[in-house]
Amino acid sequence: MAKILISGGEPLHGEVAISGAKNAVLPILAACLLADEPVTISNVPHLHDVTTFIELLGRMGVQLVLDDRMKIHVDPRPISSYVAPYDLVRTMRASILVLGPLVARFGEAEVSLPGGCAIGSRPVDQHIRGLQALGAEVTVTNGYIRARARRLKGTRIAMDMVTVTGTENIMMAAALAEGTTVIENAAQEPEVVDLAHCLAAMGARIEGVGTATLTIHGAERLHGAEYEVLPDRIETGTFLVGAAMTGGKVRARGARANTMDAVLAKLEESGAHISTGPDWIELDMGGRRPKAVNIITAPYPAFPTDMQAQFTALNCIAEGVGIITETVFENRFMHAHELQRLGADIRLEGNTAIIQGVPKMSGAPIMATDLRASACLVLAGLVAEGDTTVDRVYHIDRGYENIEEKLGVLGARIRRLPS
Numbered sequence: 343m344a345k346i347l348i349s350g351g352e353p354l355h356g357e358v359a360i361s362g363a364k365n366a367v368l369p370i371l372a373a374c375l376l377a378d379e380p381v382t383i384s385n386v387p388h389l390h391d392v393t394t395f396i397e398l399l400g401r402m403g404v405q406l407v408l409d410d411r412m413k414i415h416v417d418p419r420p421i422s423s424y425v426a427p428y429d430l431v432r433t434m435r436a437s438i439l440v441l442g443p444l445v446a447r448f449g450e451a452e453v454s455l456p457g458g459c460a461i462g463s464r465p466v467d468q469h470i471r472g473l474q475a476l477g478a479e480v481t482v483t484n485g486y487i488r489a490r491a492r493r494l495k496g497t498r499i500a501m502d503m504v505t506v507t508g509t510e511n512i513m514m515a516a517a518l519a520e521g522t523t524v525i526e527n528a529a530q531e532p533e534v535v536d537l538a539h540c541l542a543a544m545g546a547r548i549e550g551v552g553t554a555t556l557t558i559h560g561a562e563r564l565h566g567a568e569y570e571v572l573p574d575r576i577e578t579g580t581f582l583v584g585a586a587m588t589g590g591k592v593r594a595r596g597a598r599a600n601t602m603d604a605v606l607a608k609l610e611e612s613g614a615h616i617s618t619g620p621d622w623i624e625l626d627m628g629g630r631r632p633k634a635v636n637i638i639t640a641p642y643p644a645f646p647t648d649m650q651a652q653f654t655a656l657n658c659i660a661e662g663v664g665i666i667t668e669t670v671f672e673n674r675f676m677h678a679h680e681l682q683r684l685g686a687d688i689r690l691e692g693n694t695a696i697i698q699g700v701p702k703m704s705g706a707p708i709m710a711t712d713l714r715a716s717a718c719l720v721l722a723g724l725v726a727e728g729d730t731t732v733d734r735v736y737h738i739d740r741g742y743e744n745i746e747e748k749l750g751v752l753g754a755r756i757r758r759l760p761s
């Protein structure tokens with residue numbers, strides 16, 4: 343298994359190009375199933391999850407052509423199968439996103455239940471309930487969700503909790519339903535907004551985009567479109583935290599500050615100077631050690647759970663005590679034990695981590711357990727004295743494009759050790 347080796351101690355300096363957002367491109371790829379013409383998506387990040395989604399659509403018979411500028415041309419017309427099999431779904435939960443589009447456009451879908459993962463149990467009951475409310479007949483047998491419908495019918499759906507992919511699945515299904523659907527308690531994440539904009543480019547009519555109430559007027563058909571995926575706010579945040587932890591100065595190019603208010607506020611609170619432009623964010627730490635920050639994760643626009651691990655790493659070497667409470671997933675502190683191996687002082691109490699910053703950590707072999715945990719461990723390696731090797735880095739490749747190259751350009755001493 344490939345590992346990443348980091349020799350800590352170098353501050354990050356320079357400019358880094360931000361890739362398209364994983365959590366936007368995956369639902370947008372699923373949305374292509376709704377169109378009756380080809381869709382072209384640009385700013386597609388080179389990620390393992392994207393490759394998996396391409397494989398999933400390809401197995402269904404969808405024609406995908408990737409050009410060298412990270413554009414994908416998706417032609418859904420040759421589709422011949424409506425199945426998302428277990429072997430792909432188990433490696434990428436986002437495969438559940440094909441459920442709504444398949445049943446809305448083709449009247450049937452068979453998608454493996456994703457099951458739990460390292461960060462929590464992650465049920466999909468809201469996806470199923472939403473589709474049932476739209477009139478689909480849904481059964482769950484032998485580990486598969488099977489959904490059928492002649493034509494979905496618009497209705498009012500109040501989600502029990504804010505769910506990102508749940509909102510996306512229902513929004514996509516409703517885009518081809520008969521009549522109007524209202525989703526209450528909808529997720530407001532920028533990636534949900536990006537999907538709504540893509541659907542609009544395909545001819546969907548959606549009101550309330552970016553709010554907790556979405557009104558979707560179902561269309562008879564959705565047509566082809568060209569759409570550019572928004573920049574990844576979590577990748578951006580990860581590099582900025584790296585700069586803050588190492589006392590450096592980094593400009594994230596192709597980043598959108600207006601999707602990152604909660605994260606940028608916490609970085610400022612930690613002592614960073616932040617400046618922004620229409621498509622860039624610069625963080626200058628001026629060689630200072632960060633101050634500890636308290637964080638409570640919650641759905642957008644509050645602080646994102648996908649940045650929790652990175653700020654846990656920051657608090658480890660910060661001045662003072664930082665308290666981090668995770669409210670979205672029940673088991674998202676697996677990185678804490680690995681950080682302790684580097685010398686971090688972390689006490690876990692249920693869904694809260696109490697972190698007493700230490701002046702220095704020391705390198706050690708550590709193991710990644712999930713995507714953001716691996717990013718957090720790499721960040722910790724940047725400041726730990728000596729060598730840190732992060733094992734199981736396949737997790738990081740799910741959501742970060744060339745992370746070691748990008749950090750290398752910023753001055754980090756980092757390289758991938760082949761398996």
Ligand SMILES: CC(=O)N[C@H]1[C@@H](OP(=O)(O)OP(=O)(O)OC[C@H]2O[C@@H](n3ccc(=O)[nH]c3=O)[C@H](O)[C@@H]2O)O[C@H](CO)[C@@H](O)[C@@H]1O
Nearest residue numbers: 365436464465466467468469504505506507508648670671
């Ligand atoms: C591909 C993608 O976009 N992934 C993101 C998405 O995941 P994902 O969409 O899977 O996460 P959700 O927003 O659905 O999960 C939020 C909470 O709701 C619970 N829940 C969700 C659905 C459901 O039917 N029943 C239920 O109980 C989950 O277990 C979790 O506790 O949003 C998460 C929360 O911002 C992010 O961490 C993930 O990076």
Ligand SMILES: C=C(OP(=O)(O)O)C(=O)O
Nearest residue numbers: 365435436648713714741
């Ligand atoms: C949890 C994440 O992704 P996924 O929902 O794809 O597992 C993430 O991006 O941090």
